Amino acid sequence: MVFKRKDLLGTRDLTADEIRNLLASANSFLEIAERPLKKVPALRGKTVVNLFYEPSTRTRTSFEIAAKRLSADAINMSASTSSVVKGESLLDTVDNIQAMAPDIIVVRHRHVGAAHLIAGHIRASVVNAGDGANEHPTQALLDLLTISQHKSLESGLKVAIIGDIAHSRVARSNIWALTTLGITVRVCAPPTMLPREMEKIAGVEVCRTPEEALEGVDVVMMLRIQLERQDKLLFPSIRDYARIFGLNRQRLALAKADAIVMHPGPMNRGVEITSEVADSDRAVILNQVSNGVALRMAVLFLLGGQGS
Amino acid sequence: MEEKRICDAREMDRILERMADEIIARNRKHPKLALVGILSRGVCLARRLQRLIREKSGRDLPLGILDITLYRDDLSHATHHPVLRQTEIPFSLDDATVILVDDVLYTGRTVRAALDGLIDFGRPRSIQLAVLVDRGCRELPIAADYVGIEIPASPQDRVMVRVEESDGFDSVSVGPRTTAAGE
Helix, strand or coil: CCCCCCCECCCCCCCHHHHHHHHHHHHHHHHHHHCCCCCCCCCCCCEEEEEECCCCCHHHHHHHHHHHHCCCEEEEEEHHHCHHHHCCCHHHHHHHHHCCCCCEEEEEECCCCHHHHHHCCCCCEEEEEEECCCECHHHHHHHHHHHHCCCCCCECEEEEEECCCCCCHHHHHHHHHHHHCCCEEEEECCHHHCCCCHHHCCCEEEECCHHHHHCCCCEEEECCCCHHHHHHCCCCCHHHHHHHHCECHHHHCCCCCCCEEECCCCCCECCCECHHHHCCCCECHHHHHHHHHHHHHHHHHHHHCCCC | CCCEEEECHHHHHHHHHHHHHHHHHHCCCCCCEEEEEECCHHHHHHHHHHHHHHHHHCCCCCEEEECCHHHCCCCCCCCCCCCCCCCECCCCCCCCEEEEEEEEECCCHHHHHHHHHHHCCCCCCEEEEEEEEECCCCCCCCCCCEEEEECCCCCCEEEEEECHHHHCCCEEEEEECCCCCCC
16 A cells, blocks of 8 residues: 555545555554554654643543554654744644654644644645544544454445534544445534534434434444533533433443444543443443554554654 | 565575574474464564474474564664564573574674664573575674574665565575665
8 A cells, every 4th residue: 555645634635545555554553452562663753742732631632552562762842832832833843843853743723724734834744633523634544443353344335423412523534534435424413513504514414302303323433522522502401412412221221232433542431432332242342442542553554664 | 776686485494404403403302392483474484393393303492473563773863763563482481492584684783783682581591593595794783593594785775585475486696775665
């Protein structure tokens, strides 16, 4: 496989072949986590900078572990402890990082397009680890890798995504990637959390109730309710949200008997998902986390190994 | 220059039988013996040696698959990435005598990468190298313990091993080097 891209900014412009090849590579990296010595020399001497302008534990740690298992030097920079708080602009920060000759920059930023702006500005490869409500491509790809371990990724498969679609980059990246593979995506959210014209995307069905969305699906993806946004009054109360949209055992029974349950984390137990479902054998939430390391190893390897 | 066939399926069978005999004779006293093939044709050859050794001696050796992509020394020079395939070593290498199997021994760089890879999985008691073809032109101080056939070839030549499993037929041939890498 030839991965010709300098950057991974989103899943929207990835072809089905590129997605399948990325997943195949990631699949080969899974084995490294099982070894007694979990390190390969593939990116020895390469530098990966994790530049996070938003709080993140899981994604940043996952990228850091992925880089280190490839023998790259991983450096973490978070906005709260950097010169950003001193008023430096994004591009000035990036220029300063570029001056230290990193090979890959992994960036998370609250503004849509931040990763694209940086990618067009510097020589290093850029991986988008989340830009506003736009995209989070490695999360979608690790979700696809997780689905592929239980189901065949082909048309006919039905995936329900339930929750705050409007503010979710995870939902967006998943919708682009899944529909590119010809998979049907049902979305369901309170009207205040559903972007307009969603139904115009080929392969997307908008459902009014979670019951309608769950009926006969193979995969259920629950999104995190961003409690910190609750002040915007997007729904009457957390209790109402849990009652109407939360995934419990009864609702899950509407999906196929072998349907898997996913959540990008961090979970609000008792809000979008009950503990009973989250801890059941149908949930593959921790597999998603394990797969995330392998998927990110594949991405860093494919971007970082390309000659200078 | 046309591609010149050095040996056909029947001769390849005979060569592998002889190699199996040598492996059995040399490792009678080693209780923990294992085969590891280097992807892709090394794995096909390792499977055949595994079968031959079972038929001849009754010993059932475990077989591992090794992809050396992540251990290559030319990753940052390569214009594109080779496909990463799955490494599977479903047994412990600690204290094992490992027979590393590949189709062609040339510069020795593949074997160097494979040794690094193997050692990441444990501490073998010893590693022996079995190759179907030794074509010379080494760039590293590496030698094989079991050699099927020696073909002195220049760097301008391309030595091709074809196996039924992936190519439809068995043969070893020498031809002019083309742009597509073969070994």
